[in-house]
Amino acid sequence: MQLIDKYNMSATSFPATLTEALQNTAKGNKSITYIKAKNDELTISYAELYDRALHLLYQLQQAGVKQGDELILLAENNEQFVDVFWAAILGGIIVVPLNASSQNTAHKRVLSVFQKLNKPFIWTSADALQQLLKYADEWQQGALKPHLQAQSLLAEQRMPDQNKANPAEIKPQDTAFIQFSSGSTGEPKGVVLTHHNLMSNIRSILIGSKATEDDVSLSWMPLTHDMGIIGFHLSPLVLNTDVYLMSSELFVRRPNLWLDKISEKKATVSASPNFGYQHVLKYFKPEKQSHLDLSALRLIFNGAEQISAALCREFNATLKPFGFKENVIFPVYGLAEASLAAAFTEPAAAVQSIFINRQHLQLGDHIILSSEQQEDSLEMVLLGSAVSDTGLIVANDAGQELAELTLGYVLIRGDNVTQGYYDDAELTAATINAEGWLDTGDIGFIYQDQLVLTGRLKDLIIVNGQNYHAHDLEQLCETLSEMGEQKAAACTIPGDNGEALAMFVTYKGELDDFIPLANAIRAVLAKDAGIEVAEVIPVSAFPKTTSGKVQRFNLSNQFIAGEFVATLEQLHQLSMPQADLQQSEAGSIEQQLMQICKEVMPERQIVPTDDLFEIGISSLSLTQIHERLDQLFPDQIDLTDLFDYPSISALASFLEQQSVDRE
Structure with missing residues (x-):
């Protein structure tokens, strides 16, 4: 059944709040499945989710959390995130999802948000709390520690409870959650989203993607990201369809598992930004994937970063033998201030692109169309037109709409667009003008009624x-x-x-x-x-x-x-x-390790004694190196060993000793 039939295209018959949406869905028989590993899954029906959330809400209330309070959500896995998220939503508690990473930048962000909010509670684990307290000490913010400890709700203290809370009375204009991103000074800015903002955008997403009740969604996007939480949890739930969630960390470790599960579950809708396609292609071995059947896939949303037409073509060509259709990749444009979606392409169309002259990309320039063969040509992907009930224009400094093929500021407005930033009237006034147009900070132009992005003026x-x-x-x-x-x-x-x-x-x-x-x-x-x-x-x-x-x-x-x-x-x-200062013996373990590093980081010059962390290896590259090592030396090396032996030579010595010990 198409959405157009289910809701008759009428916004009045669409759920007005997230609470109403879950209550409606809980009456059906669809579910959410958490993919924890290749052979480890947990399925929870929406009815069970509703029940679990009410039990957890009771515990939150017993801990002193009230309707209107703010709750920073630092969940360690998708199941925990979803349970706590819905407990808060049903209780009228304002959710503030943040990344639970152990990196310093994540800790800094949590402390900044904690200080910005109005005495928020924090849902976290005991270990994550200790890391946060340690960071506060190291960065001269020890005065925050008593407040952090007093406001923390530890996941380990959650106990089975027979008591259930009653859902709060929720109004469409009530704040549902706050998406925090970095502001112009590096301090986090909170995008305040009401139930009405979210339900308006979810309706536009379902209409714009031609969603049906036969859809099956599968995603590895993090739930702390708007594409993850709104696009691949809330939207499928509102439509009452089955959804499968795997963690981003699992995808990074096992990128081909994403395709395996799409094939196994006959998923019709998924998502990935550019780096996901690239990550899959690095590990994809056609000769080992004969079991794949991707013919059920209808759409893979592609957004969150600049879209590469060349990468889309490579992905299409590589997966075509496995039933992957060239019109599956679905370029979209969105941002937190729009709740999520701002512009969609036509779902049934292949990726479209144009070539422009890269020397004419200053604000106010008339875009010069070019061709692939011409010098200074730059290929740009078309991102479609505004989703339903949303306005989108390209404007000049004065906010006046510009003609097609003229480079300017991308502005949006609509019921899905935030009315402002948390406790920041100055930023709100600078971003949203008197006519209600929000400056996205992106720049681009319109070509044949479709948006083309060229960059960002926001930092x-x-x-x-x-x-x-x-x-x-x-x-x-x-x-x-x-x-x-x-x-x-x-x-x-x-x-x-x-x-x-x-x-x-x-x-x-x-x-x-x-x-x-x-x-x-x-x-x-x-x-x-x-x-x-x-x-x-x-x-x-x-x-x-x-x-x-x-x-x-x-x-x-x-x-x-x-x-x-x-x-x-x-x-x-x-x-x-x-x-070239050190040459490894041909065929040695050291040479094999050098080759792996060159494949993962082809742009870097590495010698065997280089400390990989000192020369700036990313977590993604580190995981990729470990994956290659595990293939070459099965069950001989843990990811943590790379921290203990951070250079090629040290790691080679460790593996050589492992071989000796096994003999």
């Missing part, structure tokens, strides 16, 4: 589907003793398969002296932010506005225009001799 870095703030990354770099008085600027540049991070550094010395500084920058960003740097580029000065603000967008444009090609070639050549 948000999105790499591998994860959000980082330029200011935070720059501050991490500038704490390095090697930086001295030099300054750093972070921005995205085109990578092989989507957006990548470049760090620009003011520098006037010799290039060969720059290499240790570049390595230190890679290391600190990998360690403290969990992000890999594609290029570290020395520049004499930053382009700035008349008020002195760094124009990161212009740095990215200069990179695209090829202005740093000669400098990067010199840096790569200067790094080359270091890679």
Whole structure:
């Protein structure tokens, strides 16, 4: 049954709140299944979910949490997240989902949000709380510790309880949850979303994706991300369809399991940003996948970062023998301020793209159409038109709509769009104008009634589907003793398969002296932010506005225009001799390990004695290296061994000793 039949296209017959949606769905027989491993799954019906949430709500209330209170949700797995999320929603408790990562940037974010909110409670684990308290000590925020401890609700203390709470009286205008992202100063900004915002956008998502009650959703997107929680939990639940959730960590470790489960469950709808396609392709072995049947797939939402048409074509071609259709990849555009969705392409269409001249990408420029063969051409993916009940225009500085093929600011408005930011009237006023148009911070143009994005003026870095703030990354770099008085600027540049991070550094010395500084920058960003740097580029000065603000967008444009090609070639050549200082014996374990690292990080020059963490390995690359090692040396190495033996030579010695011990 199509959504158009179920709800007769009438917003009045659509659930008005999330509480009403779950109560409706609990009357059916559909379910949510948590995929924990290849042969480890847990299925919970929506009726059971409703019951579990009411039991947990009672415990929250007994702990002193009341309707209207705020609850920071630091869940360690999807099952826990969903249970606590719905307990809070049913109780009128405002949910604040945050990443429970153990990285310093995640801890900093939690403490910043904790201080910004109005005496929030925190749902977390005992171990995560101890890590948070330790971080507070290390970063001179020890005064927060008593408040953190007093407001924490530990998952381990949850006990089976026969008592159930009654759902609170919820109104559409009540706040459901707050999505926090980084603001213009690096401090988190809270996007406040009401039940009405969410239900309006969910209805638009279901209509725009031509959803039906026969759909089966399967996703590995994190539930702390709007695509994960709204697109692949709330939307399927509202429609009353079966949904399968696997963790992002499981996907990173076993990317082909995503395809295996799509095939096994006959999933029709899934999602992945660019890096997910790239990650799958790295490990995909057609000769070992004869069992795959992807013919049931109808859509894979592709958003969260700049979309690569070339990568989509490669993914299509690789999976075509397994029933994958060329119109499955579904380019979309969204942002937290829109709840989730702002623009959709036509679900039945293949990915569409155009070529433009990359030398005409300043605000107000008329876009020059080009071709693949022409010099300075840049391929851009079309992102469709505004979803139903949402307005979307490209405008100038004055907020006036621009003609097609004119580069400007992307503005949106509608019932799905937030009315403002948490406790930040100044930011709200600067972002939403008198006519209700919200400035997304993205820039782009309209081509044949479809949106094309070219970049961002807001200082948000999105790499591998994860959000980082330029200011935070720059501050991490500038704490390095090697930086001295030099300054750093972070921005995205085109990578092989989507957006990548470049760090620009003011520098006037010799290039060969720059290499240790570049390595230190890679290391600190990998360690403290969990992000890999594609290029570290020395520049004499930053382009700035008349008020002195760094124009990161212009740095990215200069990179695209090829202005740093000669400098990067010199840096790569200067790094080359270091890679030849030590030669591994042909066929040795060390040489095999070197080959794995070259495959995972082809752009990096690595010698056997390099500490992988000091040269800036990302968590994704680390996991990929471990996967290759596990294939080469089955059951001989744990992921934690890479921390104990962080260089190629040390790891090779460890594996050689393992072999001796087994003899």
